[in-house]
Amino acid sequence: MTSETIRVRFPPSPTGYLHVGGARTALFNWLLARQRSGVLVLRIEDTDRDRSSEAHTRAILDGMTWLGLDWDEGPFFQSDGVERHRAAALRLLDDGRAYHDFSDPGELREEAARRGVGHPSAIAREWADATGVDAARERAAAGEPHAIRLRIPAGETAWDDAVHGRMSFANRDLDDFVILRSDGSPIYNLAVVCDDAEQRITHVIRGDDHLSNTPKQILLYEALGWPVPTFGHVPMILGPDGKRLSKRHGATAVADYEAHGILPDAMVNFLALLGWNPGDEREVMDRAELIEAFSMDRVQKKSAVFDTDKLEWLNGRYVAGLPLAALVPSALDRLEARGLGPDRWDPEAPGPEDEGFGALLQLLQSRARTIEDLAEQAEPFLVAEPELEAAATRKHWARDPAATAEGLRALWAALDAGSWEEEPLEVRLRACAEERGVGAGKVIHPLRVALTGRTRSPGIFEVLAWLGRDRAERRVRRALSILEEPDVFLS
Ligand code: GLU
Numbered sequence: 041m042t043s044e045t046i047r048v049r050f051p052p053s054p055t056g057y058l059h060v061g062g063a064r065t066a067l068f069n070w071l072l073a074r075q076r077s078g079v080l081v082l083r084i085e086d087t088d089r090d091r092s093s094e095a096h097t098r099a100i101l102d103g104m105t106w107l108g109l110d111w112d113e114g115p116f117f118q119s120d121g122v123e124r125h126r127a128a129a130l131r132l133l134d135d136g137r138a139y140h141d142f143s144d145p146g147e148l149r150e151e152a153a154r155r156g157v158g159h160p161s162a163i164a165r166e167w168a169d170a171t172g173v174d175a176a177r178e179r180a181a182a183g184e185p186h187a188i189r190l191r192i193p194a195g196e197t198a199w200d201d202a203v204h205g206r207m208s209f210a211n212r213d214l215d216d217f218v219i220l221r222s223d224g225s226p227i228y229n230l231a232v233v234c235d236d237a238e239q240r241i242t243h244v245i246r247g248d249d250h251l252s253n254t255p256k257q258i259l260l261y262e263a264l265g266w267p268v269p270t271f272g273h274v275p276m277i278l279g280p281d282g283k284r285l286s287k288r289h290g291a292t293a294v295a296d297y298e299a300h301g302i303l304p305d306a307m308v309n310f311l312a313l314l315g316w317n318p319g320d321e322r323e324v325m326d327r328a329e330l331i332e333a334f335s336m337d338r339v340q341k342k343s344a345v346f347d348t349d350k351l352e353w354l355n356g357r358y359v360a361g362l363p364l365a366a367l368v369p370s371a372l373d374r375l376e377a378r379g380l381g382p383d384r385w386d387p388e389a390p391g392p393e394d395e396g397f398g399a400l401l402q403l404l405q406s407r408a409r410t411i412e413d414l415a416e417q418a419e420p421f422l423v424a425e426p427e428l429e430a431a432a433t434r435k436h437w438a439r440d441p442a443a444t445a446e447g448l449r450a451l452w453a454a455l456d457a458g459s460w461e462e463e464p465l466e467v468r469l470r471a472c473a474e475e476r477g478v479g480a481g482k483v484i485h486p487l488r489v490a491l492t493g494r495t496r497s498p499g500i501f502e503v504l505a506w507l508g509r510d511r512a513e514r515r516v517r518r519a520l521s522i523l524e525e526p527d528v529f530l531s
Pocket of ligand 1: 085
């Protein structure tokens, strides 16, 4: 690639939310622009009036903003350029590179079928030639409805795709396609070419579902005498079953991941690896590293698979690295969404403003994959009485409730008999287990259920220290009262 300023674009159609596939395409363009001090143009392709809406435009811009993909020019609206698109079609007509088609499509198809001609447009061309340019102009001027078709030259249309390498299509396989419909509206390929040329786009990087549009667009550039940009077609994104990613696979909107507690940096990192890799083992890469390492040479041809598990794993890495100042507000948000507001918050627990709350989040952050997950793990620590998960009581309490109660009572006596810090607590717990002739796990598991209601939590000594003696005691006493009346509580 040369040192010209690259100008790339992201041109979503506002007919839906920002889909992860669109976001990935936007990201690749953004990475190229940022790496090469280029320009990213945002263009809203809103010519499909019935399906486009302002709400979708807003959702797409919000998605881009949330991901931190800033654009340098725009948003431009394709519909603002209709006169310009139409003028280009009329110029092609004047130059003899396009022709009037007065037929109706049914008529063309019938005639093509009758004569065994593959492309109905061959008939349209024949009729146009028979009519002649002057007569066609007169009929058009008199208001006779007509479309305008591009006259495709013989030969082939080829380009060096930045992903797929040399691509070529025989022109005879391409129709003399319509560029202006009989209602005067430009078709998509014409509008895109006019806008890309107007916005001086140097690199068109888009999904490979557009591969079949590219020869048509190149023919339009050539017919209009405009420089042809570099094209690169990035692979589709598939679900784990190998089918094109769709709602069947779960969330496809970027906003759904935001709602699910995925962090924008993690999403960007994940999307970058959908169809691209840095050529080494790195997987966790921040924006600066991605900008530095990105290259179209390493974009793969084959489809990429959307692996939610990997997204959550990556997100966990970003959650673990979040500074407290960012962690606190997002965790509070999630807790609130889970219904843990002031009314359910244990008045004895540290409040949202207290240092202890931050300390809890820090205890959990390396164990959480999402902020949602973090909130879920924080909940038993913040309410007065943690919910006892059936799986936990069944596994660690129910086999012999009386013996469990006896062990827990002895353990509590040992824990309570000294200073309330992690190390001495550990020493006393281990001594107690030894005295009872059991492994430490045997006493830790029932205690963990008593303190958190769960089978998994941070280290038991960290949990004890964080809860403090009084709150820990209350939880152990509650456990004992349940274990003493197991028929009522444990099934
Ligand atoms: N509006 C088109 C789409 O959303 C963009 C096509 C292109 O990048 O040329 O698929």
